[in-house]
Amino acid sequence: DIQMTQSPSSVSASVGDSVTMTCRASQGISSWLAWYQQKPGKAPKLLIYTASTLQSAVPSRFSGSGSGTDFTLTISSLQPEDFATYYCQQANRFPLTFGGGTKVEIK
Amino acid sequence: EVQLLESGGGLVQPGGSLRLSCTASGFTFSNYVMNWARQAPGKGLEWVSSISGSGGNINYADSVKGRFTISRDNSKNTLDLQMNSLRAEDTAVYYCGRGRGNIYYFDFWGQGILVTVSS
Numbered sequence: 001d002i003q004m005t006q007s008p009s010s011v012s013a014s015v016g017d018s019v020t021m022t023c024r025a026s027q028g029i030s031s032w033l034a035w036y037q038q039k040p041g042k043a044p045k046l047l048i049y050t051a052s053t054l055q056s057a058v059p060s061r062f063s064g065s066g067s068g069t070d071f072t073l074t075i076s077s078l079q080p081e082d083f084a085t086y087y088c089q090q091a092n093r094f095p096l097t098f099g100g101g102t103k104v105e106i107k
Numbered sequence: 108e109v110q111l112l113e114s115g116g117g118l119v120q121p122g123g124s125l126r127l128s129c130t131a132s133g134f135t136f137s138n139y140v141m142n143w144a145r146q147a148p149g150k151g152l153e154w155v156s157s158i159s160g161s162g163g164n165i166n167y168a169d170s171v172k173g174r175f176t177i178s179r180d181n182s183k184n185t186l187d188l189q190m191n192s193l194r195a196e197d198t199a200v201y202y203c204g205r206g207r208g209n210i211y212y213f214d215f216w217g218q219g220i221l222v223t224v225s226s
Contacts, residue, residue, distance in 0.1 A: 032210075034212045036213070043219050044213065046215075049212050087151065094157070094211075095168050095169065098152040099151075
């Protein structure tokens with residue numbers, strides 16, 4: 001199975017800050033990676049797929065990069081609605097696997 | 108507008124069965140792979156099962172293989188998850204999710220439905 005490791009597990013930041021989080025796959029997954037945002041009590045929401053393609057209606061302050069085993073999600077100029085938990089997911093092969101999440105908290 | 112609505116959750120005793128359904132609308136259902144994922148209380152996301160648009164390609168997580176069965180009815184726009192031999196560790200919010208065409212992302216999610224396995 002492909003293990004997905006996210007870091008950090010949590011980060012504290014202020015509105016307007018830039019935040020970067022990483023997702024590492026235990027083996028190469030090309031660009032078959034998605035990022036999701038989840039707020040408490042809500043379903044996750046797709047932000048980015050194929051490592052760097054922004055889902056429709058997602059603000060451009062979200063960006064993704066990487067290929068192979070190392071990926072990053074960057075939120076530039078953090079907004080109040082961005083405080084949430086972010087998950088990566090590989091779609092390269094079954095079983096599909098998610099990372100453990102990165103929680104973005106208010107400093 | 109894409110909508111996914113789960114139903115069928117609730118409280119069940121260990122060893123019992125439950126059938127979840129996901130009713131889809133707002134898109135051509137048969138053109139999309141469909142997925143189930145779950146989230147135990149306070150935990151992260153776990154993929155459960157996926158099915159291709161035709162229903163001919165099915166995959167399961169090892170944790171549910173042999174106990175859960177995914178199926179779809181493209182004439183009714185429904186996705187089902189039959190869950191047998193339920194265990195306490197199956198307690199979670201279950202989400203159905205639409206793939207991105209034939210790619211196994213989750214580009215739209217249902218609101219989730221709680222399954223509690225307890226005596």
